[in-house]
Amino acid sequence: MARTKDENTEEQILEAAKNVFQTKGMDGARMQEIADTAGINKAMLHYYYRNKQLLFEAVFKSAFSLLAPQLNKILNDDSSIEDKIRNFTTNYISFIMKHPYLPNFIIQELNRNPDFIITIQKNNTLLNIEKFKAQVDLEVSQGNLKPTKGDQLFINILSLNIFPFVAKPLIKAFIKEDEKGFKQLMEQRKTEVSEFIINSIKQH
Amino acid sequence: MARTKDENTEEQILEAAKNVFQTKGMDGARMQEIADTAGINKAMLHYYYRNKQLLFEAVFKSAFSLLAPQLNKILNDDSSIEDKIRNFTTNYISFIMKHPYLPNFIIQELNRNPDFIITIQKNNTLLNIEKFKAQVDLEVSQGNLKPTKGDQLFINILSLNIFPFVAKPLIKAFIKEDEKGFKQLMEQRKTEVSEFIINSIKQH
DNA sequence: ATGTAGTTTAACTATTTGGTTAACAAAGAT
DNA sequence: ATCTTTGTTAACCAAATAGTTAAACTACAT
Numbered sequence: 001m002a003r004t005k006d007e008n009t010e011e012q013i014l015e016a017a018k019n020v021f022q023t024k025g026m027d028g029a030r031m032q033e034i035a036d037t038a039g040i041n042k043a044m045l046h047y048y049y050r051n052k053q054l055l056f057e058a059v060f061k062s063a064f065s066l067l068a069p070q071l072n073k074i075l076n077d078d079s080s081i082e083d084k085i086r087n088f089t090t091n092y093i094s095f096i097m098k099h100p101y102l103p104n105f106i107i108q109e110l111n112r113n114p115d116f117i118i119t120i121q122k123n124n125t126l127l128n129i130e131k132f133k134a135q136v137d138l139e140v141s142q143g144n145l146k147p148t149k150g151d152q153l154f155i156n157i158l159s160l161n162i163f164p165f166v167a168k169p170l171i172k173a174f175i176k177e178d179e180k181g182f183k184q185l186m187e188q189r190k191t192e193v194s195e196f197i198i199n200s201i202k203q204h
Numbered sequence: 205m206a207r208t209k210d211e212n213t214e215e216q217i218l219e220a221a222k223n224v225f226q227t228k229g230m231d232g233a234r235m236q237e238i239a240d241t242a243g244i245n246k247a248m249l250h251y252y253y254r255n256k257q258l259l260f261e262a263v264f265k266s267a268f269s270l271l272a273p274q275l276n277k278i279l280n281d282d283s284s285i286e287d288k289i290r291n292f293t294t295n296y297i298s299f300i301m302k303h304p305y306l307p308n309f310i311i312q313e314l315n316r317n318p319d320f321i322i323t324i325q326k327n328n329t330l331l332n333i334e335k336f337k338a339q340v341d342l343e344v345s346q347g348n349l350k351p352t353k354g355d356q357l358f359i360n361i362l363s364l365n366i367f368p369f370v371a372k373p374l375i376k377a378f379i380k381e382d383e384k385g386f387k388q389l390m391e392q393r394k395t396e397v398s399e400f401i402i403n404s405i406k407q408h
Numbered sequence: 409a410t411g412t413a414g415t416t417t418a419a420c421t422a423t424t425t426g427g428t429t430a431a432c433a434a435a436g437a438t
Numbered sequence: 439a440t441c442t443t444t445g446t447t448a449a450c451c452a453a454a455t456a457g458t459t460a461a462a463c464t465a466c467a468t
Contacts, residue, residue, distance in 0.1 A: 044416065111373060156397075
């Protein structure tokens, strides 16, 4: 029984490819497994996406385009640095808990092929830290923040929010917690991380 | 011309395998490429290490045993929390700049196979956070530190030190720096990160 | 009903890749 | 000298895997 066009096989393929690529990576993923996951024939993958590379790129772009708006929130909105940090931290941690494989997938594949980010930056002119840096400089000069370098602060914010998810197996081993305990720890971080950062940079 | 025993082919294989596995990962690495890098026949890999999995495990253990002492320094020595943070930050960043592929390799492969860490913890009973947590609690009760949870502090320290190297391609894209600029930024972090953390937790 | 364009499948192909084998070389022991 | 153990190689093998093909099926327009 052949499926009809409007049941949208293409979407099913992309969904299956996401699951497999995000857990196994480009090199570890098998076209057959993607086909099986999508419940279709392997030839269909090549019918809709010419080859593994193109299918992978579709998945990667889709993943990145989920992530980019999260990052732009902190780079390009108009609230104070302090508000940005609080907002970003809670929103980002919630977001990642819904997409736990995402950050690791992006980082792993960017390390495998660093040129990928060049392609991305052409479509995504948004990823620009300049406004954020200017705002940090301003708030420092107003005496609202201690002397702080914008780029280092930005790296710190990303590190504290993203790293625990990327290094989850390592962290679980250290902290000796199971999946539930790990989640509780991450829930705590929604507020603790922003307090930690603001404590460090706020002038008082 | 067959090489003689004391030229130590086994060591050359491990060295080549390190290079290839750490840059390409288990799935991306090819036995042929490892053999070529070592300048020997592919069959030799199987002569010294039975198969790819065992060769990989040798590389992984060797990598992890480089990393473990770094982590134990912060967990199990007797200096104050503040000194620990300063020491760990400078030492760890210097260490990683000499072994740039290490953290990403470990994290990537632990995510691929989380059971791996169970094997490791059997040989490496050292990775225990309890002493660190007790010390944090003590220094909090002495009024030296603000109320701080030991496990969250530990996660923060790891995040701030390790993440920039793991996410290097992403960071370089944001900050718009080349390799040299990235290194300068990391040099700065040797002192900035510890100040950032201590600022946040020190009671004053 | 028939033709046509788009969709789906089973079977196939070419290549890559981890692993094996059997013969050969070197060095040391007897 | 020659036997044995260890190290090394080229050639080979089987399984896995990305990709192809040709036939068949479906929906739909005429």
